[in-house]
Amino acid sequence: MGNRYRDNMRLPILQGILPIDMSRVSADIIAGITLAALAIPEVMGYTKIAGTPVISGLYTILIPLILFSIFGSSRHLVVGADSATAAILAGSLFGTAVWGSAKWLELASILALLSAGFLILAFILRLGFLADFMSRTVLTGFLAGVGVQVSIWSIPEMLGIPVEGQNTIQQFVAGLHHLLPINAYSAFVSVIVLVIMVASKKMSTRIPGALIAVICSILASVLFDLQAHGVNVTGRMPAGLPSIGLPTLRIDKALLVQLLPTAFAMSVVILTQSAATSRAYAARYNEHFNENVDLFALSLANIGAGLSGTFVVNGSPTKTQMLDSFGGRSQLSQIVTALVVFLVLLFLTGPLSYLPDPALSAVVFIIGIELINVKEMRKISVQSPTEFWVAFIAAIAVITAGVEWGIILSMVLSLIDHVRRSYRPTNVIVAANGTGGWRSLPLSTPKQLRPGLLVYRFTHSIYYANTDRLFQEVMDLVNNAHPHLRWFCIEASAIAGVDYTAAEVLRSIHGILTKKDIRLVFADVVIDTVQTELDRFELTELIGKDFFYTTLQEMVAAYDGISLNDTLRPS
Numbered sequence: 001m002g003n004r005y006r007d008n009m010r011l012p013i014l015q016g017i018l019p020i021d022m023s024r025v026s027a028d029i030i031a032g033i034t035l036a037a038l039a040i041p042e043v044m045g046y047t048k049i050a051g052t053p054v055i056s057g058l059y060t061i062l063i064p065l066i067l068f069s070i071f072g073s074s075r076h077l078v079v080g081a082d083s084a085t086a087a088i089l090a091g092s093l094f095g096t097a098v099w100g101s102a103k104w105l106e107l108a109s110i111l112a113l114l115s116a117g118f119l120i121l122a123f124i125l126r127l128g129f130l131a132d133f134m135s136r137t138v139l140t141g142f143l144a145g146v147g148v149q150v151s152i153w154s155i156p157e158m159l160g161i162p163v164e165g166q167n168t169i170q171q172f173v174a175g176l177h178h179l180l181p182i183n184a185y186s187a188f189v190s191v192i193v194l195v196i197m198v199a200s201k202k203m204s205t206r207i208p209g210a211l212i213a214v215i216c217s218i219l220a221s222v223l224f225d226l227q228a229h230g231v232n233v234t235g236r237m238p239a240g241l242p243s244i245g246l247p248t249l250r251i252d253k254a255l256l257v258q259l260l261p262t263a264f265a266m267s268v269v270i271l272t273q274s275a276a277t278s279r280a281y282a283a284r285y286n287e288h289f290n291e292n293v294d295l296f297a298l299s300l301a302n303i304g305a306g307l308s309g310t311f312v313v314n315g316s317p318t319k320t321q322m323l324d325s326f327g328g329r330s331q332l333s334q335i336v337t338a339l340v341v342f343l344v345l346l347f348l349t350g351p352l353s354y355l356p357d358p359a360l361s362a363v364v365f366i367i368g369i370e371l372i373n374v375k376e377m378r379k380i381s382v383q384s385p386t387e388f389w390v391a392f393i394a395a396i397a398v399i400t401a402g403v404e405w406g407i408i409l410s411m412v413l414s415l416i417d418h419v420r421r422s423y424r425p426t427n428v429i430v431a432a433n434g435t436g437g438w439r440s441l442p443l444s445t446p447k448q449l450r451p452g453l454l455v456y457r458f459t460h461s462i463y464y465a466n467t468d469r470l471f472q473e474v475m476d477l478v479n480n481a482h483p484h485l486r487w488f489c490i491e492a493s494a495i496a497g498v499d500y501t502a503a504e505v506l507r508s509i510h511g512i513l514t515k516k517d518i519r520l521v522f523a524d525v526v527i528d529t530v531q532t533e534l535d536r537f538e539l540t541e542l543i544g545k546d547f548f549y550t551t552l553q554e555m556v557a558a559y560d561g562i563s564l565n566d567t568l569r570p571s
Contacts, residue, residue, distance in 0.1 A: 015073040015548070017294070024329055031328030034208065036061075038322050039080060039337065040344065041210040044355075045363040046081035048157065049150055050089050050311050051099045052108055054234045054360070055349065057081055058341055059310035060243045064301035065338045069331035073290040074295035074315075076281035077274060078323055078334055079301050081268035082314035083367055084146045084407075085266050088151075089311055091402040094264035097560035098254075105309065107259070112313070113247075113306035115264035115270065119299035122271060128291030130271060135414045137384070139276065140376050141391030142410045145398025147371030154365040158358050160186030185229040186358040193362035205325055205512025210363050214343055217359035218351055232357040237349040238391060241342070242308040265407050266312050270298055272411075274315025281320065318367070391416055403524030410550040427473060430491055430552065433438065438552065446477050452486035453559050454478075455523070455552070459494045471505050478518065485518045487559055491552060493524035503537035508544060521547040523555040 043057035050056075060081040068079040089108055097103040122128070160183025193213040220226060227233050251259075254434030275291045282289045298315065305313050322335055381388035390413045398406030428440040431447040440457065441447055449455045454477060462470060478485060498506070512521045520543055525531050531548075534540050540548065549555035 003266050004490070013070050014331075015290075016069060016075045016077075017335075020330070020332065022405070024210075024327075025332070027327040028330055028332040029336050030090065030152060031323055031326035032333035033340055034206070034326045035078070035319065035323045035328065035333060036337045036344075037208040037211045038338035039078075039319055040341065041214040041360070041363050042319070042367065043081040043359045044214075044352075045210075045367060046083060046086045048357070048360050048364050049086040050081070050108060051093070052105050052311055053100070053237075053430045054352070054355070055237045055345075056105065056108075056310040059308050060184065060305060060313050062242070062338055062341050062345070063308045064310075064313040065334050065341075068297045068301045069334045069338070070297075071293075071300055072331065073288075073293040074278040074282065075287060075289075075330045076285075076324060076328075077278045077294070077315045078319035078449050079274075079298065079313050080316050080319055081311070082269075082273070082316050083150050083364075083371065084143070084269050085312045085314045086249055087146055087149055087153075088262060088266050088269065088345055088407070092259075094377035096258065103249060105311075107248040108311040109247045109306045109309055110249065110251065111259055111263050111266065111306075112302045112311055114259055115266040115312050116302035116306065117301040118264055118267035119270065119295050119302065122267065123292055123295040123299065126292050127276060128271070128295055130268075134392075135387075135417060136276075137387040137391045137417070138394050138414045139272070140380065142398060144372045144377060144391070144407055145395035145406055147368045148395070148399050150368030150371070154361040154368060156188035157232070157361040158186065158233075158365060159183065177270065183230050185226055185231045186356070189220065189226065189231065189306060189356050190358045190362040190365075191362050192220075193359045194366065195216060197363070197366050205322075210366075212551055213363070214355060214359060218354050221354040223357050226356055234353055234355045234357065234360075235404035236353050237336075239346065239349045241345060242310070244307050244510075246307065259419075266314075268411065269407050270302075270312075270314045273317065274298055275314050277317045277320050281324065318370070340513055362395035368383070387417065390414075408482055419465060422460050423465045425466060426439040426514040427457065427459050427469075428457050429477075430457050443473060443477065446480060448485075449489075449556065450559060451483055453489065453556070454481060454487075455489045455491050457494065461495055461497040462506075463497065463499045464501035467502050471509065473513070474509055478513065478516065485516075487519045487521055488513055489521045489523055489555055492530065493526050495525070495530055496527055498530060498533045498537070500537070501531045503533070503539055506539055507537075507542065510539075519547065521549065521555060523549045523552045 032348050039061055040058065043060050044054050045057070047054050047057040061079075065079050070078070071428075072079075089111060092111075093104060093107055097107055122130070193216075196213040196216065197209040200207040200212060217305075221231070221233055244405060274294060278289050278291065278294060279297040281287075294315075298313075326333075377388065377391065380391055394406060394410040394413055397409040401409075427443060429443060429446055430438050431441050431445075431449055438449075446454065456474065456477060458470060460466065474488070478488060513520045522534075522543070525534070525548060532541070534548075549558065
């Protein structure tokens, strides 16, 4: 036990890089350079969501990216700024500090450190499995809500109109109120950026449309002096590497209480989104990854973000997809990306100071639109209308109440959906198929396997929420059985657990069947922990060890033997 626990807690480094496939090194290097070309304008755009200086976006793909590359287990996951966590950050800090101020940035760095703390706690408790409770349906709705929110936030700066309101609805209404007059130069820059990005994507996803658009907008800013025409630009950006150190802002109890829920919401998003992305690419390439090791690596990445003066980082599905499409197959590509960012910080921050804000907002607008997966939402609505409404509610929650409440509601909805399915399992009757085997029949066709023997398969773990269903179905089958039953068998191959409430209900069923002169038996208790639980609840002793059969065939043979003996016994 102790050795297995220690194995799960081991942290071997460079799992995402080693072993190095020398035949792929050049492809990884090219993919890393190409990723940098696309990711740099993207993460700069995320600063428009997070309310932090543009340079802080580059910091998110420097130290954090290197730390995850060294300590993470996934060969594919790309870590950096993310729209969902940036939106949570922006929504939670309104009213606490002035947007874009030094205090705002300090609070953003503190949130990164607090999120890292929650991730470390999740790693210690080995909570990586919690990612399984964010269903794809809910995640689709959640990301669609974030996409709507991010897009609406981008529009005012794209048009050069005032930004007002603390939530998406308020900003949308304020945007309509101030729609005219717009700044024609800002609007023109935004339109050009949108056209370049959309056109390049239609031609090829390998074309760095965002980078081309950013370069063109910088050239236009310099040639036409856009700032003199009322277009906001990023302004002077510090050259060189980020300073390393703890935030200097004093944290009192009231501030900590305010920040902790936001940090928790961020850590949940990081856990679920990163694990889902890593799992998808590990399955695609038949590779192994350890979600708990990745939790630790993500916590280190956020510590790196907090200490280097930037905001929270996350496993990014979009950047991971970019890298994969460029041929990157290991974390070596991310190391190359970080090296490119390192060179940009040293030598190219000067030209970036002329970058028009509307250009970055247009980049963010496209990112937001791409998060709204209309095709998948339509597919869900056709194939599973109930799940569509779950996804729709998640999206509306994000738009109206904020991303932090949206993620909490999304997890609750996922759990409710899980409970709904396990609460009403589709149980069946096992009957003979006429060729010596078995087949499953609906409960409405209670065909006995032998005269007097009925086999009931419960298709889920038995716990407090579905025990009433178990009891009612057993009673209905027994009361409506023809001929009268001698044995009632629970086929348990699909039962993975039994809780205290379930044990008490099984005890009641046994008592009722005994009074009706019906023997309760079990077959196919294939999971050792289930048998252990039945032993602990004293059900094995109550029912009798001899009436727990390893297989269905063994149980039927025992019943046939008893029936034969009864037939041969003199009257």
